[in-house]
Amino acid sequence: MRLPPLSLYVHIPWCVRKCPYCDFNSHEVTPGTHVTTRHAIGSEPAGNHVPEAEYVDQLERDLRSQLPWVQGRRLGSIFFGGGTPSLFSPVAIGRILDLAEALIGFQDGIEITLEANPGTFEQAKFAGYHSAGINRLSIGVQSFDPLQLQNLGRIHTGPEAEVAATQARAAGFSNINIDLMHGLPGQTEADALKDLQRAVELGVEHISWYQLTIEPNTAFYSAPPVTPGSAQIAAIQRAGRAYLGDAGYARYEVSAYGRAGRASRHNLNYWSFADYIGVGAGAHGKFTLPDIGQIIRTQRTRTPRDYLSLGLSTGSGDGGEAFPLPKTSPVAMAELPVEFLMNALRLEGGVEVETFSAYTGLPLAVLEREWRSLRAMELVEPLGPRITTSQFGYDYIDEILQRFLPRD
Structure with missing residues (x-):
């Protein structure tokens, strides 16, 4: 087992409005001025305030607490997700980056x-983010269609989304992603292609194009919309993949398409079973510990109030309690094959075969029996030089993974 590359994920949990399809750890705030004045740690800010300064202080403590797991590595990527990270000021984002680098x-x-x-x-802050050190902007468009934006509970318009991409370019960004969804209520193949066409015409380097799914604990789960059937979804996906390929966007992951050299390094880190630090309310992480032959997963408490309360003094009077480690759970040896494959097989072309043993500590032989059976069904390619599905099998990843689930 060897140390894989390392990334950092920073979770900003607030958003202006909770979208009905969203199952991420996000919490609504009333839009308005974002204050940096201090509140009592653990208290909720009143009205339209986001406790930006206090939250950044906690992110620093959080990051410092996890430094022993870094094990001498440097960061290959950083991703600010949410929620809506662009609610935070460029100054706050810059401070987080300065801390991570130091x-x-x-x-x-x-x-x-x-x-x-x-x-x-958010557009008004794009130049500030670029100056602070952000070099890739991911714009959550979802659709340019006004009806679909209404269906999805989005608070922007199609023209605003177009302007955002233009403004990002003017602010200095040379690497821009647009998020789009398909399989929306009443959406036709022509509708989906129109969304893709508008994104391509904006000249962005990367497009994340993923299917609307109805997740538990969302408004859509309680009152699901009528979405296209499976045959229509398949037709939309075929047409969209062909269109993006012709437009110069290579599919490198199930729902990710990039121009040459513009695949997201952060995405690739996740899907190649590498490590990542997670800081912020509800953030997850993964660490490899070669000295004890173990992989652990970490998770922080989800609610902003609880997160802001971490590390409070318990009565010693100095207010300097050690910041607690996130909740950790080891990945069981029996679960490592499927954990590895559920990431690696999402990549078009998979991963180099040697990474399986290098990143899990397991011999390749643990995959071979099931792999031969899957190969006979033409769902996977031979086991080496890469671990990958066949072109046919790429649409049946879930079925492939079922073969590797631990059995009692």
């Missing part, structure tokens, strides 16, 4: 992504 260090050419809403409030 405490851990950056690899040459590090990719630093920030998710942003297309609204005019």
Whole structure:
């Protein structure tokens, strides 16, 4: 077992409005001024205030607490997700980046992504984010169609989304992603292609194009919309993949398409079973511990109030209690094959075969019996030089993974 590359995920949990399809850890705030004045740690800010300064202080403590798991590595990518990270000021984002660089260090050419809403409030800060060190902007468009934006509970318009991409370019960003969804209520193949066409015409380097799914604990789960049937979804996906391929966007992951050299380094880190630090309310992480032959997963408490309360003094009077480690759970040896494959097989072309043993500590032989059976069904390619599905099998990843689930 050897140490894989390392990334950092920073979770900003607030958003202006909770979208009905969203099952991420996000919490609504009333839109307005974002204060940096201090509140009592653990208290909720009143009205339209987001406790930006206090939250950044906690992120620093959070990051410092996890430094022993860094094990001498530098960061290859950073991703600010949410919620809506663009609610935070460029000054706050810059402070987080300065801390990460000082405490851990950056690899040459590090990719630093920030998710942003297309609204005019966020657009005004694009240049500041670029100056702070963000070099990749991910704009949450979802659709350019006004009816679909209404269906999805989005608070921007199609023209605002177009302007956002233009403004991002003017602010200096040379690496821009647009998020789009398909399989929306009443959506036709022509509708889906129109969304893709508008994104392509904006000249962005990367498009994340994923199917609307109805997740538990969402408004859509309680009152599900009528979405296209499976045959219509399949037709939309075939047409969209062909269109994006013809437009110069290579599919490298189930729902990710990039121009040459523009695949997201952060995405690739996740799907190749590498490590990542997670800081912020509800953030997850993964660490490899070669000295004890173990992989652990971490998770922080989800609610902003609880997160802001971490590390309070328990009565010693100095207010300097050690910041607690996140909740950790080891990945059981029996679960490692499926854990590895559920990531690696999402990549078009998979991963190099040697990474399986290098990152799990298991011999390749643990995959071979089931792999031969799957190969006979033409669902996978031979086991080496890469671990990958066949072109046919790429649409049946869930069925492939079933073969590797631990059995009692």
